[in-house]
Every structure is written in C-alpha cells, then in structure tokens.
Amino acid sequence: MTIMHSRAEAGTLCAGIVLFGMTSLAAGLRTPAEEVAKYQDLHGRAGGSLVVYQRAEPKTLNPLFGFDLSSREVIGLLQADLVHINRKTLEAEPALASGWKASEGGRVYTLRLRRGLHFSDGEPFTADDVVFSFGLYLDEKLNAPQRDLLVVGGEPIRVEAVDAGTVRVALSRPYAAAERLFDSIAIVPRHAVEKAYREGTADRLWPVDAKPGSVVGMGPYRLKAYVPGQSIVLERNPFYWKVDAAGQRLPYLDTIEFRFAGTEDAQLLHFVNGDAAMVSGLGARNFEYLKQEQRTRGAQLVDAGPGLEYNFLFFNLQPGAEGGDPAFRVRQGWFTQDAFRRAVSAAIDREGIVRLVYGGRAAAIWGPVSPGDRRWWDAEIPRPARSIERARQLLGSAGFHWSAEHELFDSRGNRVEFSIVTSSSNAERRQTATVIQNDLSQLGMKVEVVPLEFRAMLDRVMRAHRFDAAIFGLASGDADPNAGMNVWLSSGGMHLWNAEQTSPATDWEAEIDRLMEQQMSEMDARRRKKLFDRAQAVLAEHVPLICTVSPDILAAAKAGLENFSPAVIPPYTLWNAERLYWMTGAGEAGVSSAR
C-alpha cells in the first residue's frame, strides 16, 4: 500500500468555472488546501451498502469510554487517530498526522498534521483539537481507561501545539515506538465536545442513542440512524480525508449497517441466510460448517492465521493467597517450583489441543508471542514435543514420587491434587482444561476443572486471588511489547501469577523487569528485538505462564466484496472499511449474492 498526500482536489474540481474558481481562490486564502491521503493502488467502485451482525449491541459512541469490542468497532469507523497501526502489516502509518519525528533521544515526538481537513460536520480540524483531545484522555477526573496508555514512566505525556499544523508530544523518558501510543486515540472536535467537558458531562457524551448530527468525528463514516436493540446505520462521511488512485473520495460504500445478533451462532445463521455480508470471530467448528455450507456459493472464507491472543495455564504464586490456608500453602509449595511448572508444561499436549479443541485452526505456542505477531515472534524459543517421560524426570528430581496406583505425592507425602478455574462461557477454554486434566492425570496428578462465569472468574483470580490454577487468554490491541508491560513487570497489576510486587520475588522476574524496561527505552529496533527475545527466553525457561495455543482468526464474506482481508488484531474485518467495495453486479445491498 502506498499513501501519498495531495492538495490539488479543490482546484481541479472548479477548473474552467471562473466565478467559482475565484470564490475558491478567496476561500483558499482563508484555509489551506486539503492534504488528503492517497491510495495509489486502490481502484474501487463507489456505492452499495454493507450489513454486519455484531455479537452484542454497542454501548456507547463515546471514544473515551467505549471499551467493549462492539462499541470500539463502530467508534473506529466514526473517529480517526493521529497515527494508525495497519492491522495487516502491524506497522504504524500516518493518519491525521502526515508524519512524525522523534528527537531528544526518544523523549520528544513532533507530529505534522494534515492541513485543510474537516470534521464530519464540516468544521476545520486543527492542532487545537489534538491538544484538547489529549487533555480529555489525560484528565484524572474524567479517568478514561485509555489514560494509562498515555502515562509513560509514571508521568502523563505532554501535548502542545507548535502551530496550527504541528503538535509536540513530550515524554518523561525515552519511549520506543511512541507513535504507536496514538493508535485508536480518537481526535475529537473541540467545538462539539468542549461544552459537555466544561459542564462535567463528557463521560455521558454521545450515548448510543445520540442524535445523528451530534456525533462528530474524522472517521470514514458518520452516524445516520439508531434503532434501539436493533441496528446502527452509518453513512459515508463526505469530508473524509482519503482518496483512491483516481482521486475518488473514500469510503466506497454508501452505508454500513450494524445489526445485533446476540451469539456467534446467530451471527452465522444471518450470514448463511444472506442477511449479513460478512462475519468474523468464528470458532473452528462454525468455520468448518461454513466451509461445507458455502461450498457451492462462492463466499470468501478466510483463515487469517493465528491472532495475537495467547492462551495459557498459570498457577497462583501470590503470597498470602487463599487467606493463608495451610492446605493451599502446601499446594503453592509445588506451584512455586520451576521443576513442577516445567513438568506440567512438558506433559501438556499442545498439538492435541490444537487438533481436538480448535480443529487444527490454532497454533501451538510455548511463549506469549503468537506466530501471528511477525515482528516479535522469536523462532529460537524452544518448542519441545510433549514428553511424559521428561515430565516424570523433572518431578522425580524435585522430590515427587508415585504410589503403586501411579498417584503422585510430594516429598512430604501429600497427594498432588489441585483445581483449574476457567471461563464457563468460553467453550474452547473449557475443553482445553479438560484436555490438560487428562494430560496431567497421566502424571498421577488429580485435577478438578471448575468452570466459572466470566466476571466471577476474573474477580476470583485477579481481585481475591482465590484459586490454584487458571486458564486465561490475553490479547493486546497492539503488536508491541510495550502494550504488555502491565503483564510482564513484577509491579504490574496484571502480573497474573503474583501481581503488584513491591520488589521482584525471584531473580528471573527481576531480569524480566530489567529487560522490559530496557526495551521500552531502546530506540534501535534490532537491539530492542534482542532484549524482548531474551525476556521471552526467560519466560519460556521459568514458565510462569504455561502457554498453549493461539487461535486462528476466522472470517467470511460474500462473494463480490473486494478488499476483504481479515487481520489478526481487532477490528478483524472492518479495519479497512473505507477500501471495501462491491464488484459490479455483486451484492449491492450487501444481502443478495450469497444464496
């Protein structure tokens, strides 16, 4: 993809019409020419609509407080950011900022804004809007969840306007790839938001039932209609700032309609029924069903490969967990031993999980970076095949022994038995827990699987720390190690196995802390990769998270929808909504071609 910047559009439109040309000239003296982004490789066809069924209804259109997936998917089409991570290449690309420059050893970033752009209500976009927007995100009283992303080295970033078309961002310490921080931080219009902000109601701005004209942004679409519980319709933003090779203003599709299905199965039914033009986030079974069902119908079925989600088993190493219960202290004595965790890791049949649970549509992993994250995947991380024999050796060397009935006991004669909690609403994780239960029974361990409702499980594991072991999956919105600092730093609130340590509990955690801090400030990409590779190696050696699989991203679209290209990070299918278009004669309404 090539993005170029053009300023010529307004002038060519009025060439030959003298009076209009003079008016334009006069207008041009007041505002700079529009600096659009041009896709040189894009030759599409305007018109038509697209119907998409979401699993849940969006909760808000407010970019500061929309944190559920459905809301973010819609907000992503209404708003734009300064720098955007291309969901396909995973690289940072110019968006509202046409370019940026790091200086002072990575402490200062200067971003040049595109000139002459307008919000969806026709008002001009300036550096003032950028400064105002960051002020909102960083306001402690407002406490937007994204605020943490913009706090670097314990201090919030400082954003100031250099002139109408330039902003400077200062950080308290060097921060590698800081431009990625700006991804998904929507630049909101000061003229439309400031009043609510001053009145202290910015958190209630743009509810899902907001009046269409009141929701203003710089995304490819703007709000057209909302029917409670039923649909949200977006229409093309006539002021959008991207054009194709022929200078045709994007997006191509006139409207995108989101309807709400409730479940993955319902989403699938609507797609099969021809109501929906695309479907994403499919499980392996539904994808296989669709493959059979659509064999003669020509739908585009895409397995985009492993996403960034990594699933893992981990043990509770939190000191004082379970209220210091003596029986738990015995179990925690096993969990804290490297040999015990390595033995469990060696006994888990990852390929079996891939085959049995995911129907082959996942990748077995031995570390937290999925092979889908091409920039940070480390091929050198050991990936030993499953070995019960090796697991038994490790346990034997740590003083464990077996009874005549092949039951495992520790050196003090305690039977090795513990429970694994997992989310009851996630079928794949439940099945994974059962496979692991079976694998560990071959080591003589007695494992009980406890499926819990999702929020109850999160509360039990992350707040109450009342669990032996848990199966989780994590996925960051960005393919960069800095997005996972909360997980890897021993002081991090999401350092799941032993959170918020005042000082590292082990030498290897201290080493990971050091490596992660170093990579965060390292401005040389190759050196940074080496540092993170080493952190991955330490994690693989001490296995605080026993990683299992990264599921594939599975999606489908009707025949005739061009540029459909599912990505590995959300939004999986609408990340390039402005480039999507229907081939001539194909599903103009988005509902007619699949059957």
Added chain:
Amino acid sequence: MIRFLAGRVAQAVLLLIVVSAGVFALAALAPGDYFAALRSDPRVDPAAIETLRTRYGLDRPVEVRYGVWLAGAVRGDFGVSLAYNMPVTELLAPRVGKSLALASAAWALGWVSALVLALGAALRPGGLIDKLTSWLVSTLLVLPELLLASVLVLVAARTGILRLGGFGLALLTLAPGVVPVLLRHARAALKEAAEATFVEAARARGIAGRRLWVMYIFPAAANPLISLFGMSFAGVLSASLVVEAVTGWPGIGPLFLDSIAGRDFYVVTVVTLLMAALLAAGNLAADAMLYALDPRLRTPQ
C-alpha cells in the same frame, strides 16, 4: 371498592420494595462487577479500574447503594446504566414498547386460542376436540420454550418463511407457551360451570343453547379465569425475555440478559421491578374485575 383497591395498592408497593431490595442483595452477592471485564485488557491498569468502581459507587456497601437508589427512584431517577452510561429509563423506554407489543400479541393469541379450544372441548366432552386439546396441552407443557425457539429459528433460517429477528418468529415462539395453562384452566372452568347444579336447574326450566352459555355458564366460569388474567400477562412477559434473546426481537430481553451477564445491576433491578409491577398491576386489575363482577366480594362478612 376504594378501600379494597387501596389495600391492594399498598401490598403492591410493599412487593416492589421487597423485590428491589432482593435484587440489590443478590447483585452484591454475585462475584465480579461491570468493570471486571476490563481486567482482561493487559493495557488497563487495575488501579484505573478501582477508580472507575469508586466513581460509580461500586465500592460502597450495598445498603448505602440501595438507599441512594431508592431515594432517587422515589423522585423518578432509577439510576444510570454502567454499560451504556445513560439513564436506565431512557435505555429501557424504546425497548419496553417492543416487549409489551410482543407479549400483548402472544397473550391475546394465547387467550383466544385457549378459549376457543376450551369451548370446543366443553361443548362436546369426550369428543374429538376434547381429546385433541388434551393432547395439545400435554405436548405444549413438556415442550421447553427454548427448544421450540431454537427449532423455529433454524426453520426460519433455512426456509426464509419467517424473518430472523422479526415479530412473526418471536410471536410464534412465545404464543404456544401461553396456551396450555390457560387452556387447561378454561376447559376445567367451563366444564365445572356446565355441570353446576344451577345450570342443571336452568336447563330444567327450558333454558338452552346460546342463552344458557352466555347467561349462566360463562359468568360462572369467568371467576377463576379472571384471577388468571392478570397473572398470565406477567408470565408471558417474563417468558418473552428469553424468547426475544433467542429469536432476536429487540425488546428488553436481550438487554436484560446482557445486563445480568455484564453486572449492569441498575438495569437488572429496574427490569425486575418492571416485571413485578406488571404482575402487581395485572393482579390489581383482576381483583378490580372480580370485585365488580362477583357480588360475594362486595358483601360485608
């Protein structure tokens, strides 16, 4: 009459207070809260989640939260949805109409079907219609609504006869669940009234046909059915919540289930309260009708 109704209204208000307190207590017992889901995002610091909990008062004791909510509810402020960040009443208003429309239609269809079939059965006891209704009641009673809904959704998806998420699909799923209980009661009431001694006496006096049914049997059978009248609507509305979620009808059902899973407890409280209020209103209406129709209730003991 006024004293009678005032007593019933007082009972209903007490019921609503008990229900709301019960829902709050249950919500407090349930582990996790709305913001727990943010804990699965590695980029969000748990400290920020705690700040959000504090901001929305989730860190306060449940009795304090309930007191604040109750004081607001008296003034018409039923709280704010944590998920949608908008007043619960605004969130529910457009959906309540959809749910009421569906429940009313299913309820009316259920009553008409049940009464017609019960009358057919009562006219010829032991006849074909009587046997068929008996079979129908048994079948519909053992058929779970969820199963019926799933089958109909699949049929709709495969055949295109009914639109997924459409009114027809939801109505056809919901109405059959209403019929068996009503049919059984209506059939029994009509049969019992038709066999009553005063009806025998009327027949002996030469009253027969339509006049006998309209003047004697229907009024006598009406009493137990009127009692069922109010309660049945609340029952249909409750059943419609699940049916709406499965068939995709955009009433309060999908929102309610989503709110339970998401711990959006003000929404859960108000929807539960709404159900209780409708149940109380239905019973109140039935009581008023019985009071008006049955002279025994008006006679001082």
